[in-house]
Amino acid sequence: MAETEVSKKRKRPIVRLAVLLLSHSVLVSVICCTAGVFGLLLLPVLAKNTYISENALMPGSASSMLSNQEVSEANKLIKELNNLHSNPLGATTESHGIIAKYMSNLGAQVNNHKFHPQLNQFHPLHFFSGPDSGVMQENSTRSLYGINTVGIIRAPRGDGKEAIVLVTPYNAVKGGVRETLSLGIAYSVFSLLTRVTWLAKDIIWLVADSQYGEYAPVAAWLRDYHTPAFSNLDSLNTETCHVGNNNFESKISYGIRRSGTMAAALVLGVAYGNENEDTLGIYAEASNGQMPNLDLINIVHYLAVHRQGLRVKVEQFHWLLNSKWVKSLGEVFESLGKMVKTLNPDWKLGISAADYVEGAATLASSLYHQALGVPTGPHGAFRDYQVDAITLEFSLRISFDRLDRRNDFLLHGGRLIEGVIRSVNNLLEKFHQSFFLYLLTSPSKFVSVGVYMIAFALLVAPLPVVAASLYAKTLDLNPTSEKDKSATSNELGSVLQSWKWLNSVKTVFVVHFWGATVSLLPYFISQIPDSDPTTNFSVWILLSILSLEILRWILVSPSSHIYGLPQGEWAILKSATISSFFIGLGLMSVINFATAEIGALLMVPMALMAHPLKLDVRGQSLRSILRMICNLVLGVISFPPATFFVFKGVIEGFSGIKAGDFWNWVESLWAWNSATYLYIEYGNIDRLSSDKRESNKDAPLLSCGMLLLKEFA
């Protein structure tokens, strides 16, 4: 007696808590979801100021050595390249020759790199093979090629184990001052670096031939740098070519020259700005939401703001800047912050409404770009090789035609790059001190993983609770009905009962399997010669419906007929779906947080609300009708194409689903779409509709996750 009391007491806190949670699962899920969304909205307020974590970087501790002499030299190069464009015939090869000449005059080792741009292909099966297997299979692209020019400065006293990469995309065909200015900046820095004594790492300057996009040349060069093909039979890179130019006759080899492991990479670009100040845009998102080390962004920001007086900006959603509700939300937070400050002056939660709006817009775009998994610039190619890289885009107030203005710009830009390179050069180890998992809310503010995970965890927390409570409920329900029936065969019955979930898990699995097949379908569809996106899309829809019917016919229908009891059945099915959804989201959040967060935002409410439509229709009460409407709306919204179009409606000027886009982006979008189809199907078949919808949604997410996982590996 005494003992039992004790043991009960001991058990109680946890068990009681669990029981409490389960019994109030609806309340818990509502609270948690709201708290999760609220936490997400609160993130701009919670953002911390960035700081340079690695002491070895010492940005700005040395005065800049770049002088007007280098700038005037760079101007010479710009002029020569611009003159070339007055007669466009043969401008491309000429410009390569000129760049190569300038590089080698500086004492750098120069080589050209010839590459074939790979057309964007959709390879879902690639996720299951190595990343290098797809090198150059297409013979059709043979005729197209671009030429990168690579110059390497060997560090005078370094041992050549590490290198810093400087990339300037340059489109020789298009030409123009804009294109050549970034070359000018890079050249001025490069010419300085050939003479400095402090260099410890080699410098690689890659002039990427961007006539086939900015990403492709960099990716091709990196691929050849890291995984050279020794046995290419077509002797692509073996030929040497005489680049003839006035009195400059030199052999520039096409073999790739190497330096050591890359420490960091900077991509330079110049854009026409329409703002009032000279600004510097930082683009950091690489594929699959991978970010470069925060220290790299910090150095650039520090040097640009405190040394060169540039305004730094990161990408924002401009439509959010003007939206009313964000503004009002910001005001609410501002007043809240003031209130908190009156309570305790040490709590500095206050943030002005304008700041909040800015932060929210930046955070949203940061989340969006990370979730999409499409790199925002050529720097994305580096991250695949674990090199920290960012793209810097200078934009100027006035046009570049005025020479003094241009010189000033070159000087500032060059000094910034010099400072960054010097900092990275100071670094003994690779970037590891600062954060890799973060969201930027402004160039100088960030939300670290420890903070934003809380919001996500709150959002996801109701899922297991609801699943468990559903399961517990059905267990409670069924024994009472069966007890009198089979008192004698209690043992067997309970065993059967306890294994009942297997059936619903099977259903979930089948749906997931279908989702996976649907997400693989586009690969086969894309094999169809000359077809436009719309027909592809419709073929895809048709095929997925067909495959669903087949699967249902083979696998699902017999079992679902045997187990008649829809009352308990749908609950178990829902709980199985939700738990698998939870596992999927959890895994996803480890791989790519932003995707998981957005997925959770879209799907958690739906997963929780899901209820069979048939029952609701039968119910006739106001509550059930409301629930049905909610279900339908949520279902439609979280159906990926619907989401996509809604989103597009909100932000004007978004391009539609284009097959010509980067394959990853197509892939992820398509994967999402496939999920939605599943869900629509089930909406029509109203038997187990809503639960299956969820599972469908899960499937794309999971396949997406798998895809990303592969990428990551």
Place this chain on the structure above:
Amino acid sequence: MELSFTQGRWRYEQWGGFDPLSSNNAKPPGVELWAVFDVPQSLVDVYWRNLTHTLSGLFCASINFLESSTTYSAPELTFKPSFGNLRYGTLPREAVCTENLTPWLKLLPCRDKAGLSALMDRPSIYRGFYHSQRLRLTSSESGSDEVDSGIGLEQTLTVVLQPSSWRTGKTYSVETNIQPSWSISSIFGRNIPGKCVIAKSSNVYLHLDNGLVGELKNLERENAKYVANTFESEGFQSNHAFKISVTPDKVFEEVDYLHGKSTSVIYGFSVEKYSDSQPFDLGLTWKIPVVWSCQQAPLHASRFLMGSGNERGAIAISLESTESSEGLPTSHIIDGRCELRVDIFQVVPWYIKVYFHTLQVFVDKQPRAMADVVDKIRVSPSKDKVSPGVMEMILKLPCGSKSAAFSLEFDKGFLHIDEYPPDANQGFDIPSALISFPSFNARMNFSEDEFLNNSPILSKFQETSPVLSYTEVLLIPLTTPDFSMPYNVITITCTVFALYFGSLLNVLRRRVDEEERILRSRAGRKAGWISQLLSRLSAKLRGRPQEQPTSSLPYSFISFRLVLKILLVASIAVTWQYYFG
């Protein structure tokens, strides 16, 4: 024994790789040490250990790290006179600085106070591109006459410097780019104040290598057409191309017996006649721009890493033929086939787990079977934390081949936490591979011999030695734990483990049925406290004594008091016994 400290890398493409200067003096970055021991096999490792410690103390360097068996290896094929008693080790990361130079200078008779070594101005030496100090001990006991037996010490310092005018002057306009003129005082910031008193001879040599001489001769020929002016070969020092400020005492011309191509020229200057008042200051002033290239090793070797990620990768060594090799009397005709012999020696630390079976060979970009190319291969696989992996290959490449490439795949291993160096995040170094071309001899032939015998450096040049070149050091990033947050990790791990094990133990220990049964039985006989005490006792006997907690406090309290009383009585008895017994 040979020990070398090197900073920077030798650029084979610019500074040449064929002449004795480069192939003898170019060394891998960091410390390289090899030694042959004339002791029984079993003692070799012990002696090596002693040697490393001694040298480490002598040169203020961490050579003692070479003591552990994971860092050194015993090559057999690459170094010729080895019979299993040679040990070879490198420390690629060793930073070389003045602290290493000073002990090296102390071994010189006059230190850096007099003679040539007075030039050793630290800042100017370390400002250069390349700096390598070398120490070589040879024992000549095997010599026939007992007088000569002893230990020879040979010290070499190789420095590649940048003429100061190059550094400061902005040489932008390339058309008028003339080679920077230099003099000893402008390079080193010092002069030679005469010879060291103890020194037998003290000479400065100026070497114009083949390419340059050839170029000059061409120019000369062109000029000769216009100007009726004949240059003698010894008149070089004041020809139209450059001017040497001091008249050389001797001029040596290399004689190439095989074909009368351009050969190199060495000017010898003896320092003996100079003194403090009249220091020796050699200078060279260029008059016209001359472009020449150094003689290259037959194949230019480069080594690089392939792949990315922390899991696996591949090492590739690529050999590209240089232009100079085409016209050289290089090939050995064996069995009617023209072949080029290349030796590769590669040491790989144990945490880079190389799979030697994945060796792929490409010649002229065509995959080849290993047996076609590899003449002999000796592989000793690495043992974890015991010994590094060693690969020695003797290759026979077809003569005309333009390029050859080898790739080896590896997995990256995991280190134990205390095996990481302090700067683990930089990555780990793979020491340079040594590539030698035994069929090429880096030697110079000089026509006049009487002077050469008393000039060690020239006789060194005349020795036959294979052309050697070292590849780059590679940096491999390994998976590195986050050292900055061990506390967090430990805390979180401990918490998780505590929770897990606590609940698991709780579940395992508790037998639900048993408890219920006991409860039921106890409810059945609810008689007096004695029986309860009995049941409690039985429970205790069953091995769960710690289950007696709070609510049964009165009973346990009673028994506790009882025990206390007994103890008290017993202690009283004991003290009584002790004091009064």
